[in-house]
Amino acid sequence: MTSLTQAPETTPVTPPRTHQAVRGNRLARFTPYGLIGPALIAFAAVLGYPIVRLIWLSLQDFGPRSLFTGEAPFVGLDNFSRVLGDSDFWFTLLRTLIVSVACVSGLMVIGFLLASLLMQVSAWARVMLSVCLVLVWAMPMVSATMIWRWLFEPQYGVLNWVITQLKVFGDFSAHDWFSSPSQALFLIIALIVWKGLPFVALTLYAAMGQIPGDLYEAAALDGAGRWNVARNVTMPILAPVLAVLVLLEVIWSVNSFTPIWVLTQGGPDGGTTTLGVYSYLEAFTRNDYSGGAAIAIITVLLLAVLSVLYVRRLFAQDEAIA
């Protein structure tokens, strides 16, 4: 739901000394199960079972009538062949890819530049910029979307006024961004990048702060220019952090629902529908719950590859698990 995924580890955790070592009675053997019990039940009820239900749903024909009868015929892989045979799906997939690539590359490039900027400025400027970033981070997505709608309002939106004043792009007064799919998509990408930027920039800034200064001094002694330093010193050291950020941002941007739904409801003419919105529309607007489930499963499978990579990387670095 929200963006913090990696817990800031407060202490280097060594494999725990356990209570069993202290007191080996029978009660103690069941204590840990009692303690994780409630969490297990919650996971089973709200995540585990629904995942099974989702898979089962995608193999049924669950339409509006099934809502009341509770019965739905088993149809095997029909939903998948129907979804995959629909050109709408492929357009949506393509659109989702475009949005994710645009969002992730925008986030990574601008985030990297902002992090480098934070490294170079005076203390007051660093505080100012990071406070601004933190405030953007804090903005609830729904509020951010409402502001976006207002910023780009055709008649009175301040952005149209600014663009018109620039006299570069011509007259934008009364320009309706939301009537053209590509322009609406651009607004959505801009919103996701703006909202996601603080997390990327501040994470990269934190990681850059960990790079020992002598490396830069050595590079400077060897006569490396700014570009060379970025390419041969900063980038390789940041590679693991960059990889995790790219993975997370891809997953988040593919699944993003609120900014698109609130801004455009996937329109005009389905022109801003991405996979997350598509599965929602299929299920809740067209009442084809099985079709929606099939789309959701395809999306999850596409992202699963990335998720596995992420989990392996995380575990390779956390020894407390072992």
Next chain:
Amino acid sequence: MRRKRAVPNTIAVLVSLVVIFPVYWMFATALKQPGKILSATPEFVPWPLSLDNFRTALTHGPFLHYVRNSLLVSVSTVLIALVVALGASIALARFRFIGRRAFLVGLVLVQMVPGSAMVIPLYLMLRSVGAIDFVPGLIITYMTFVLPFTIWTLRGFVAGIPLELEEAAMVDGCGRFGAFWHIQLPLLAPGIVATSIFAFISAWDDYLFAYVFLKSQNNYTLPVWLVSFQTSDGIDNGATIAASAIFSLPVLIVFLLIQRRLVGGMTAGAVKG
């Protein structure tokens, strides 16, 4: 040195202005006199200040009722998540048991499950037991979605407390619960604060689940109401933006307060990368 930093500092000022502008514009619009909002030439400084937009937002329909709904949902999420997560994190940090590793792997995997995929089966499940529009259903859903991060974070804090402290307390006559209450809990306070903020904001900000699960307007949380917000004359931009500002304000304040720790904490997270 001063000279060298002049250029990046100037860039930083410009970048800050661009980055913060939408947030500024939210407050600037909300504080304008309603008549000045729809003007062909925007006024960048709201003057004279006016609270009329806030008044319209607050008095139009039962706004405070939605605030109460949102607070109820978010606070319940935090409280239940804390109790459930504390237990699990103590088990993970203090006990060796069969299935521990599997649970930890599951914890990370579970974070990858997208809400937009889960909303369909969850909706149908709630519906089949007649619990659509049932606020506790929403709370339990939020609670479960914040659990992985909450458990993961608290586990680190619990593991950081020396076992000797508890043992000493128990030697001094505290029961295990007494030791937990008097020794562990106070030391866990920073972790509890951090995870509470995370859980609260997750529930406070969510739109998707609340939008799908809640059918009657009476149960709406703030974001759902905000998106559907219209006055009798159609969309009142000033009032909508003022309502957005009220909705954002608590989160903005919390983030400002923890700003230093947030940026500092990420340093620790980034090393793990």
